Amino acid sequence: MLFPVSDTETADAASNNVGQLLLQLQGLDTAADQAQHRKANLAERETLKSVAESVIAWEKRCNELTALISAAEDAIARAEQQSGEIDVKRSRLQEQLKTVIAPREAEALQHEIAVLDEERSTLDEEALIKMDEQSSAEVELSALQAQEADLRQQASAATTAVTEVEAAIDAGLTDIGTQREQLVSALPKALVGRYEHVRAKLGVAAAMLTGSQCEGCHLDLSPAEVDEVRRSPADAIPDCPQCGRLLVR
Ligand SMILES: [Zn+2]
Structure with missing residues (x-):
């Protein structure tokens, strides 16, 4: 014997269908939430952040070293100029000393020459310190410059990785959005x-x-x-x- 499909059964089927669509809608929304969460917490973005920080630190140190080298060069040039002036002055005093007869005057000149020698030696010491600074800064700078290509490449790769993962997640979200619209219009x-x-x-x-x-x-x-x-x-x-x-x- 055949039983006709009752109204209740039709309604049951409709409810089941609506219920299933509702669960599908929930499934899509959960997937979208997870995708948004993933997008907000990308490991790739952490990597990019850390590489970007390295680049900033690298640039900062390169700038510091360049400034340090330039300041040392200036200081060395200044010391050389002052030493030159002292040398000229000293030669003049030496010449004067040859012509001086009065012992007191000779003593005064010798004292002046001794003061100049002292100044000259201080300048030499300062120049040596600056040369050391310059030299070690140049060594460090050239080591940093050797890392540049690798660092820039890492930054570029990290940027690309973030862009690609974000684009993939966005494409998934667009797809979810389309499916969602269809479900919503059916409910x-x-x-x-x-x-x-x-x-x-x-x-x-x-x-x-x-x-x-x-x-x-x-x-x-x-x-x-x-x-x-x-x-x-x-x-x-x-x-x-x-x-x-x-x-x-
Ligand atoms: Zn409950």
Whole structure:
């Protein structure tokens, strides 16, 4: 004997269908949330950040060393000029000394020459220190310059990696968006409204009722509550009495 499909059965099928669509919508939204989270926490971005910091530190140190070398060169040039002036002055005093007869005058000249020698020796020492500074700065700078190509390459690769991963995630999100539009247009407007309302509060808005447990809050419904959910109109999507999520039977 053939039984005609009753209204209740049709409604049940509709409810099942709507319920399944709702779960698919939830699945898409969860996937989109995960993609957004992944995009916000990319390991590739951390790598890029760290490489960018290395580049900044590298540039800063190169600039410091260049300034240091230039300052040392200036100081050495100044010391050389002052030494030259002292040498001229000293020769003049030496010549004067040859012509001086009075011992007191000779003593005064010798004292002046000794002061000049002292100044000259201080200048020499300062120049040597500056030459050392210059030399070690040049060694460090040239070692840094040897790293430049590698560092720039790392920065470029890290930038590309971030761009590529972001583009892949964005493409996935666009795809999810398209599927979502189709699902939303297939669902009753009021139901989508309820779904969005709960989703804004709880993140996950639709959950399966498995046995007596809501898969959304993982709490058991009492036998009376389960009974009420099961006996609610076939085309209705009831709320979970525990968490308020839309319960799909
Ligand atoms: Zn629940």
